[in-house]
Amino acid sequence: MTYSPANYPERVLVTKIGFDGHDRGSRVVAAYLRDAGMEVIYTPPWQDIRAVVNLAIQEDVDVIGVSSLATDHLIIPDLLAELRAADVTHVRVIVGGIIPQNERPDLLQAGVSAIFNPGATSEEIVASVRALAAEARAVRDTEEEAM
Amino acid sequence: MDSAAPARLSRLAEAVAAGDPRALGRALTFVETGSDDGRALLSALRPGVGSAYIIGFTGPPGAGKSTLVDALIHAFRAEGQRVAVLAVDPVSPVSGGAVLGDRTRMGAHSLDDGVFIRSVSARGHLGGLSTAAHDMADVMDAAGWPVILIETVGAGQSETEIARVADLSVVVCAPGLGDELQAIKAGILEIADVLVVNKADRADADQTAKQLEGMLSLRAAGRGEVPVLKVSATLGHGVDAVREAISNRRAETKGRRSEKRRAHVASIAAQALAARIFAGLPEEAVTEGGGADLNDIVQQVLGTMRKESGT
Numbered sequence: 001m002t003y004s005p006a007n008y009p010e011r012v013l014v015t016k017i018g019f020d021g022h023d024r025g026s027r028v029v030a031a032y033l034r035d036a037g038m039e040v041i042y043t044p045p046w047q048d049i050r051a052v053v054n055l056a057i058q059e060d061v062d063v064i065g066v067s068s069l070a071t072d073h074l075i076i077p078d079l080l081a082e083l084r085a086a087d088v089t090h091v092r093v094i095v096g097g098i099i100p101q102n103e104r105p106d107l108l109q110a111g112v113s114a115i116f117n118p119g120a121t122s123e124e125i126v127a128s129v130r131a132l133a134a135e136a137r138a139v140r141d142t143e144e145e146a147m
Numbered sequence: 148m149d150s151a152a153p154a155r156l157s158r159l160a161e162a163v164a165a166g167d168p169r170a171l172g173r174a175l176t177f178v179e180t181g182s183d184d185g186r187a188l189l190s191a192l193r194p195g196v197g198s199a200y201i202i203g204f205t206g207p208p209g210a211g212k213s214t215l216v217d218a219l220i221h222a223f224r225a226e227g228q229r230v231a232v233l234a235v236d237p238v239s240p241v242s243g244g245a246v247l248g249d250r251t252r253m254g255a256h257s258l259d260d261g262v263f264i265r266s267v268s269a270r271g272h273l274g275g276l277s278t279a280a281h282d283m284a285d286v287m288d289a290a291g292w293p294v295i296l297i298e299t300v301g302a303g304q305s306e307t308e309i310a311r312v313a314d315l316s317v318v319v320c321a322p323g324l325g326d327e328l329q330a331i332k333a334g335i336l337e338i339a340d341v342l343v344v345n346k347a348d349r350a351d352a353d354q355t356a357k358q359l360e361g362m363l364s365l366r367a368a369g370r371g372e373v374p375v376l377k378v379s380a381t382l383g384h385g386v387d388a389v390r391e392a393i394s395n396r397r398a399e400t401k402g403r404r405s406e407k408r409r410a411h412v413a414s415i416a417a418q419a420l421a422a423r424i425f426a427g428l429p430e431e432a433v434t435e436g437g438g439a440d441l442n443d444i445v446q447q448v449l450g451t452m453r454k455e456s457g458t
Contacts, residue, residue, distance in 0.1 A: 003180045003181070003270065004180050004181065004182045004184075005151065005176065005177050005180045005182055005184045005185065006150075007180075008176070008179075008180045008270075009243060009244065009245075009268070009270065011176075030246050031246070033244065034239060034242065034244035034245060034246045035239070035241075035242050035244060036242065036244060037239075037242045037243040037244040038244050039244060039245050039247060039266075039268045039270070040244070040245065040246045040247065041247045041250070041266050042246050042247065042248045042251065043250070043251060043254065044251055044254065047254075047257075048257070048258060050258055051254075051257035051258050054168075054257050054258065055250075055257055057168055057169050057172050058168065058171075058172050058263055058264055058265055059172065059247075059265060059266055060172040060173055060175065060176045086169075087169070088169070141151075144151075144155050144158075144159070144173075145151075145152055145155050147155070147158060
């Protein structure tokens, strides 16, 4: 199979920021996305937020998936702010893991596109990433055409 | 978007040439996916191509290629040299997806502006992986990266293909992966400019190095001296010797890529030609049980081609 600039596998960065090292969840999701035909750039836990922004730029990803099992999601608004500061506005950010109900609104308001809690199915995650990647590319194309 | 507007591509090319990392990330996507847009972008960048030194790393899975590349990035950075990396990982033959994890071993550099790493899946590339890698290296070259390291998963043909892309090929082996027969049958000795026996902290590394030296002595003459270097990339032992070997062979190998470029263009042309012949095959040749004799069809196609070309 060959691809074109208009049609190539979704590129997704699967990562963890902060101090928590529980990476089973991010590995499982990385495998789901790979099995769905996507290209997953996988990092170990403990990534620096600015490193994640650099990775997103160098790898030209469509979606960043952040796994959070022990309150690391509280610094995700900082990641979104750094992305905006680097003028990376099209990339969609999703979060998976243990996100308390009462902390969801803050994340969504900060610009997180989707949140997956325990019980989410691989089909739901794949469908969401696929739709968000398409959205990211549409936004990016509009931005680049209009620049 | 079927095809990008020319103005968009020329803006992108300008930004790449000016050294904008974001533009480089985008341009690599265009070029990797091939097509007219990718080619247009490449020709816009062509004037800036030609000064980078490109080093390929290949070898069997688990030999420690990523770890060695990481150690070499440290060595280049210690000299103040900026380094770009193309890290190629295998693609799932079932889903077409991939988990690209090479840069996991290179994580220490993600905050360093002097390092640019791009992960590449060995996905279905127009003209094969080596074409995509070649073009992507050209884009990095045009973006002003003076040293480009290309790491490929070494199994079968793709590793010898990558030798056509690089100025210098480093083959990374590890002890315990099989006897010297593995080395001779895989063809890796033919492409190696520098041989590294990694994991030299292991007891059987000496034996592996000796076997490789023995095999090298059976090689055709006139290929230049190929050093066999024992390295422990994790511990950092022997990495300086690899760095030195790369420098020593630089003058002799620099620019080899442009020579190889011609051979490469010829192979792309041959592939394109094969595709055209296939497209022109009569229906019964491709349908199973069509009844036509394959030899007749080949003669028929050749006859048509002779008529077309007037010979």
